[in-house]
Amino acid sequence: MSNISKEDYLRVIYKGLEESRMVNPTLVAEHLNISNAAVTDMLKKLTKEKYVSYTPYKGIQLLEKGKMEAIKLVRRHRIWETFLFKVIGLPWYKIDQEAENLEHSSSDELIDRLEVILNYPEFDPHGHPIPRKDGRIPKQKKCISLDRLGIGKVSAIQKVNDHSEELLMFLYKSGLVINKKLKVTEKREFDNSIVVLVDNKELVLSEKISKNIFVEDMR
Amino acid sequence: MSNISKEDYLRVIYKGLEESRMVNPTLVAEHLNISNAAVTDMLKKLTKEKYVSYTPYKGIQLLEKGKMEAIKLVRRHRIWETFLFKVIGLPWYKIDQEAENLEHSSSDELIDRLEVILNYPEFDPHGHPIPRKDGRIPKQKKCISLDRLGIGKVSAIQKVNDHSEELLMFLYKSGLVINKKLKVTEKREFDNSIVVLVDNKELVLSEKISKNIFVEDMR
DNA sequence: AGATTAATTTAAGTTAACTTAAACATTTTT
DNA sequence: AAAAATGTTTAAGTTAACTTAAATTAATCT
Incomplete structure (x- = not known):
């Protein structure tokens, strides 16, 4: 069972909610560059598997299981971004895309090593909080x-x-x-x-x- | 069109030939943990698209196009291995697996940066030559x-x-x-x-x- | 409140990459 | 040279993740 796409949906939903927007299928479709119908399909699956709850026209909510998955992915993403920026020296505006590729294909062990090398960073180069291994999220200034x-x-x-x-x-x-x-x-x-x-x-x-x-x- | 699996086939074929073995569908199937039938299918595609030539019971050959693709992937793989070992500090026996995940999802730009950081290494931590950007392969001792x-x-x-x-x-x-x-x-x-x-x-x-x-x- | 607009779902179809089981072909063994 | 073993292909089917087009439903506008 491929796991990549499911994660992508969860990340988009998570980031949408993080920006305190209402996240609906259309928004997700736009972010992932796919059709609305594809989102409807996946949403059914995610609902059945208890990752999200969803009421049409009211928006998508993350359930505990989905939130955990999403946070894990966001952690990977932001640790990679920070590493790419600080250690590899990629430009500020390219790290998001590169991290998006890498985030799906790294073991927990690797991510944890990167975190150590970076000395447990709290925010990524764009200022977003990096979830810790235990899921806690560094507090940001208001x-x-x-x-x-x-x-x-x-x-x-x-x-x-x-x-x-x-x-x-x-x-x-x-x-x-x-x-x-x-x-x-x-x-x-x-x-x-x-x-x-x-x-x-x-x-x-x-x-x-x-x-x-x-x-x-x-x- | 997904490109990942095609690359995997080419890499396995390349590495097999590099060890001067005859590479047949069964060998590829074993390395990729898939059925022989799947290899037959893909081989048809690779043949049609001029990546390989193949005569049943005589083995698979890489054509120019396939060799280039394979070398590119091997380059990515071995640069990642070297980086994971030397910079990240992952253990010698884990880097192959981790690199296999990462090799498909890194831009050329990233790979080139890693190569610079590593100061243009010629061999990976297991002693295999790292193809250069132009495709040339460092000579090894006999x-x-x-x-x-x-x-x-x-x-x-x-x-x-x-x-x-x-x-x-x-x-x-x-x-x-x-x-x-x-x-x-x-x-x-x-x-x-x-x-x-x-x-x-x-x-x-x-x-x-x-x-x-x-x-x-x-x- | 009815009409318009926007969001969502359904239906039907596609593609890539597989699977298993059976059939077929070639090598190797005796 | 026939039998056995090995290697390869075919056939039919599955799954995940899409697509487009049409139908449906809800929200918004006048």
Whole structure:
């Protein structure tokens, strides 16, 4: 029984829920680049095997079993990302894709070794928490997405969404990396774009971009 | 179109030929743990697509296209093995299995990075040559299998076959690793077992074992 | 509330990579 | 050279993971 695809579904569902979105079949289909019908099929299987619960139009929920599986995969993924970045030296915007390939084909033993070599990292290079072996998840500072940061406010980037290589490349080239401090200098009502000050340079960010950047919420 | 299984077939064929064996469907089936019928099927496809040529009962040959593919995969495999051993620190007898998982899911870019980090290694930890990016294969010292080394002779281990984890574990625990010097002190005609001196200890090796160890042929 | 739009499921079919069992072909043994 | 053993192929069927197109259901809009 192949196990790869099931894991992929669970990871997508997990990451969707992590971003506190409602996860429906369409969303999953888009992320995996497959048809809705395929998702319906798999959802039936995952439901029967108690990985998820699902009510049409209400979204997909992870059950204990599915959550565990997903967390395990996310752990693999993020440990690989960190390793690829810190030890192998792959670029920030390429590690997600590469880790996605590797995450399915590494033994627990290997993952644990990588974790030791990296000295038990808590967050991956895009700022996402790396689940520990026991399933616990490192606590992150309270975050809000950049589009909700008030004008004049200063904060530091805590994490970025990593599902588009193009977006990551843009962020990287703009210096918008983890822990970078920035200040919102302007907000444009008509298209919700904002202007931020980073490294003493002004940057205009569309709403689509700013929604994918998360900064510390200091209140 | 999935590419994984085709690659596996090619690798097995390549490695078989490398050991100058005749490679027939049965051998491939055994190595991949599948039925002969499945191999027949795939062989048809590989023949049609000009990866191999094949005459029943005469063995399988690699054509140019198939050889290139196979060499590419072997390169990936052996670079991963070397990396897992030298950088990650996995045990000598576990790296083959782990590399087999990883070899299918790494980009060329990643493999090339690993090669740089390892400073362009020529041989993997089991003594097999690592094909370069251009397909050329490092020359090895002339070898013979240990069972053919004359009594009283001294030589050094150049490579070992790596298809059984159990064998590798035994070799490792017996100190029979790459470059280790040994001397044949006795040969037993009735079962073709031999006695060798390694690190000043006597070891009895069955024919099955000695045929999987290759030492420098100094003549 | 009915119409429109969006989300979901069903139905039927495809593809890749297998399986087992039986048939067939070639080598090897006696 | 016939018998036995080994190797190979065929035939029919299975499974997982998809696809497209049509049908159905729910949510949203006016």
